[in-house]
Amino acid sequence: DIVMTQSPDSLAVSLGERATINCNSRQSVLYSVNNKNYLAWYQQKPGQSPKLLIYWASRRESGVPDRFSGSGTGTDFTLTISSLQAEDVAVYYCQQYYSTPPTFGGGTKVEIK
Amino acid sequence: QVQLVESGGGVVQPGRSLRLSCAASGFSFSNHALHWVRQAPGKGLEWVAVISYDGTNKNYRDSLKDRFTISRDNSRNTLYLQMDSLRAEDTALYYCVTVPGGSSESYYPFDHWGQGTLVTVSS
Numbered sequence: 001d002i003v004m005t006q007s008p009d010s011l012a013v014s015l016g017e018r019a020t021i022n023c024n025s026r027q028s029v030l031y032s033v034n035n036k037n038y039l040a041w042y043q044q045k046p047g048q049s050p051k052l053l054i055y056w057a058s059r060r061e062s063g064v065p066d067r068f069s070g071s072g073t074g075t076d077f078t079l080t081i082s083s084l085q086a087e088d089v090a091v092y093y094c095q096q097y098y099s100t101p102p103t104f105g106g107g108t109k110v111e112i113k
Numbered sequence: 114q115v116q117l118v119e120s121g122g123g124v125v126q127p128g129r130s131l132r133l134s135c136a137a138s139g140f141s142f143s144n145h146a147l148h149w150v151r152q153a154p155g156k157g158l159e160w161v162a163v164i165s166y167d168g169t170n171k172n173y174r175d176s177l178k179d180r181f182t183i184s185r186d187n188s189r190n191t192l193y194l195q196m197d198s199l200r201a202e203d204t205a206l207y208y209c210v211t212v213p214g215g216s217s218e219s220y221y222p223f224d225h226w227g228q229g230t231l232v233t234v235s236s
Contacts (some may be wrong), residue, residue, distance in 0.1 A: 040222035042177075049208055049229055050158065055222035093158055097219040097220040101170050102148075 135209030
């Protein structure tokens with residue numbers, strides 16, 4: 001199984017400031033044939049089910065605000081919220097879908113400072 | 114729009130069985146692979162099982178393959194999870210999840226999630 005590690009476990013950011021979440025996979029999730037990273041980010045707000053934000057490491061799902069962006073390749077990835085809004089308070093998970101079983105990071109809780 | 118409505122959860126004693134259902138609508142059900150993902154109270158996300166679009170291929174979390182069975186009925190647009198010999202550690206919210214493709218292999222992000230059904234295993 002591909003182990004996914006997120007950091008930090010939690011962070012508190014002031015409204016309008018940048019939030020950065022890191023995700024590391026123990027092995028590469030870049031498929032050389034199509035040059036795609038099989039890496040997604042999900043947002044889970046309190047009391048809600050997870051929601052897909054980013055897939056292929058950097059492609060925003062339809063309807064996701066452009067303050068959310070994903071970057072990275074191979075084994076190291078980042079989710080950035082460029083200007084934190086109150087509605088962004090949530091736990092964020094990365095996930096690899098490169099191989100079965102798909103695996104998730106442990107989650108990063110984002111709060112308002 | 115895509116709707117996934119899980120049901121069948123509840124409180125069950127250790128060693129007993131439970132069958133979860135997920136009623137789907139708003140998309141071409143028989144063209145998509147489907148997954149179950151669970152989340153223990155206050156914990157992270159854990160993949161459980163997947164079934165291909167036509168039900169012929171299935172994959173399971175290694176630790177669950179002897180006790181859990183995933184199935185689907187494309188005529189009823191419904192996904193199932195049969196859970197046998199339940200243990201306390203199976204206590205979780207179980208989500209039904211769609212992906213954009215039909216294969217039971219990974220290769221797709223999880224694009225739609227239901228609201229989940231809570232399973233509590235306790236004596």
